[in-house]
Every structure is written in C-alpha cells, then in structure tokens.
Amino acid sequence: MEGFPAQQTDNYHRAQLLDTVMQSATEGVVIVRGDKKVLYANPSMEKITGFTCEELMQKGEGFLRHETDAPVCQDICEIAHNVAHFRREVTVHKKNGGESHVLLSLDTLRNGEGQIEYFVGLLTDVTEIKRSREKLAYLATHDNLTQLPNRTMLEERAEQALSRADRTQKLGALLFVDVDYFKEINDTLGHCVGDSLLKLVAQRLKDVCRKQDFVARYGGDEFVLILEDMDRVEDVHLKAEELLTSLNRRFSVQCHEPAISASIGAALFPRDGKTFNELVQRADIAMYAAKKAGRNRHCIFDPENPFN
Numbered sequence: 001m002e003g004f005p006a007q008q009t010d011n012y013h014r015a016q017l018l019d020t021v022m023q024s025a026t027e028g029v030v031i032v033r034g035d036k037k038v039l040y041a042n043p044s045m046e047k048i049t050g051f052t053c054e055e056l057m058q059k060g061e062g063f064l065r066h067e068t069d070a071p072v073c074q075d076i077c078e079i080a081h082n083v084a085h086f087r088r089e090v091t092v093h094k095k096n097g098g099e100s101h102v103l104l105s106l107d108t109l110r111n112g113e114g115q116i117e118y119f120v121g122l123l124t125d126v127t128e129i130k131r132s133r134e135k136l137a138y139l140a141t142h143d144n145l146t147q148l149p150n151r152t153m154l155e156e157r158a159e160q161a162l163s164r165a166d167r168t169q170k171l172g173a174l175l176f177v178d179v180d181y182f183k184e185i186n187d188t189l190g191h192c193v194g195d196s197l198l199k200l201v202a203q204r205l206k207d208v209c210r211k212q213d214f215v216a217r218y219g220g221d222e223f224v225l226i227l228e229d230m231d232r233v234e235d236v237h238l239k240a241e242e243l244l245t246s247l248n249r250r251f252s253v254q255c256h257e258p259a260i261s262a263s264i265g266a267a268l269f270p271r272d273g274k275t276f277n278e279l280v281q282r283a284d285i286a287m288y289a290a291k292k293a294g295r296n297r298h299c300i301f302d303p304e305n306p307f308n
Contacts, residue, residue: 025044029122030042031118032062032121038057048094055095062077066092066093069093085107100127103124154214154226173236173266177264179201181261182194182260205223236268244297247262262295264290265290266301267282267283267301282301286299287299
C-alpha cells in the first residue's frame with residue numbers, strides 16, 4: 001500500500017487474511033464480552049443458530065438466543081467463569097426450528113487483574129456425525145427387516161430382567177415364538193412375501209404386548225418376548241393364548257392371504273434359569289413340545305419333566 005509504512009501494510013494484510021479465514025471457516029466463531037454482549041460472529045454462526053451475525057451482535061446476551069437454550073447458556077457461563085478453557089457437546093435450538101449438535105470449545109480471557117474481558121467460542125457442527133453414530137448404534141442393536149431389537153439387545157434386556165426379578169422376586173417369563181409353516185410359505189410364495197409376512201408378525205406381537213414387555217427377533221422366523229412383573233403363572237398362559245389368537249388371524253400380503261399359526265414355549269424366571277442362555281434353552285425345549293403336540297399351542301417348561 002503506497003504511502004503507508006511497511007509495518008502498517010503488513011498489519012493490514014494480516015487483518016485481511018484473518019477476516020477471510022473467519023468468514024470462510026466452516027466452524028462457528030464467536031467473541032463475547034464479559035458482560036455477555038456479542039462482539040463478533042462469523043457467517044457459520046448463522047447456519048448453526050439460525051440467527052444472523054447482525055442479530056447476534058445488535059441485541060440480547062450471549063450466542064445461544066433461543067429461549068429453550070437458556071438453561072444451557074447459564075450452565076456454560078457458570079463453567080466459563082471458573083475455568084480458562086473447556087469443551088463440551090451441546091444442542092443448539094435454531095431460531096426458526098430445528099437443532100444443531102455442536103462441539104463447543106470456549107476460552108475465557110482475563111485481564112491482568114483477573115477480571116473476565118472476553119469469551120472466545122469455537123463451535124463445530126457435529127449434527128451429521130451424531131446422526132451417523134446414532135444410526136450405527138441402532139443398526140447394531142436392531143433387526144434390519146422387522147426393526148425389532150435383535151439378539152444382542154435381547155440378551156442385554158434379559159439379563160436386566162433377571163437381575164430385577166432376583167431383587168423383587170416377581171414372576172417373569174421368556175417366550176420363544178416359532179412361526180408354524182413359514183418355510184412352506186417362503187418356498188411357495190417367495191422370499192419377498194416371506195419377509196413381508198415376518199414384518200406383519202412382528203407388528204402383531206408388539207400390538208398384543210404391554211408397554212413394559214419386550215419383543216425381539218431371535219432369527220429366521222423365531223421371536224422372543226420377555227414379560228416382567230407377572231402376578232401368576234396363569235397370566236403367562238393367558239398372554240401366550242392371546243398371542244396365538246392374534247397370529248391365527250389371516251394376513252394380507254402382496255395379494256396373498258397366508259394362514260399361519262405359532263408354537264410358543266415359555267420359561268419362567270427366576271425359577272427356570274439364572275442366565276439368558278438357560279432361559280432360551282428351556283423355552284426352546286417347551287416350544288418343541290408345543291410343536292410335537294400338534295402346533296398352534298403353547299407349553300411352559302416343566303422342571304419335573306425337562307424333556308417333556
């Protein structure tokens with residue numbers, strides 16, 4: 001710059017470069033005075049918060065302006081007053097709806113007397129990363145076809161139920177449900193019809209169950225239910241019969257109306273097992289007893305006659 005000392009020219013170019021970096025940064029950058037007035041916000045802050053840079057700087061306090069975020073803002077302020085730097089993941093509610101999940105890195109700058117002058121925040125939008133993590137976690141614990149919990153989640157839930165039953169001495173049951181004649185339907189009508197049928201079976205099982213009951217796909221045409229806090233063994237019989245009645249109703253699948261039934265085996269806990277594997281093994285034995293007796297029925301494992 002002609003007519004300006006080299007030092008001033010150098011400072012000018014540095015300022016231009018810094019402004020270019022801030023304007024084009026994908027992370028939100030915000031500078032807040034000690035009295036919570038926003039001095040600077042780059043364009044990415046608008047994408048994250050829904051508020052324009054001018055709105056953030058002209059009125060109000062802090063950079064989290066949505067009323068829903070007031071408690072989070074207060075919490076952040078309390079932490080920032082006691083530490084020089086911290087990082088945490090926060091949910092930011094946007095001005096006109098929606099949310100951004102951000103990783104907030106906040107520095108507290110003090111003067112020589114220890115008084116707070118500025119807060120400098122760097123906000124990295126991790127919304128898509130968070131969604132991807134949640135999706136991966138869901139896929140790891142749920143069956144892709146029926147969207148029911150899978151065997152991994154089932155085992156975890158069963159161990160929790162066993163632990164509760166051991167503490168409360170309340171009756172529980174693990175029901176092993178096997179769809180009768182499914183192989184024949186799959187072979188004659190095709191896998192697409194078979195898959196659609198399994199999804200409908202899963203929905204009927206869920207419809208019959210109480211909110212506190214747990215339904216999972218064990219594999220193939222097999223499902224497992226965990227019933228807790230049952231008052232008496234008769235209630236297990238009644239629930240099994242209710243499930244059979246529901247599955248006996250004809251299904252409508254891709255212009256077909258396949259008729260199925262189910263064979264159900266039940267193991268009671270804590271009586272019939274102290275682990276998930278023990279319960280599944282004994283419910284499976286009871287299920288095969290139901291099949292042997294003619295299908296479309298249920299049996300409860302008999303410890304006095306374990307091989308029925």
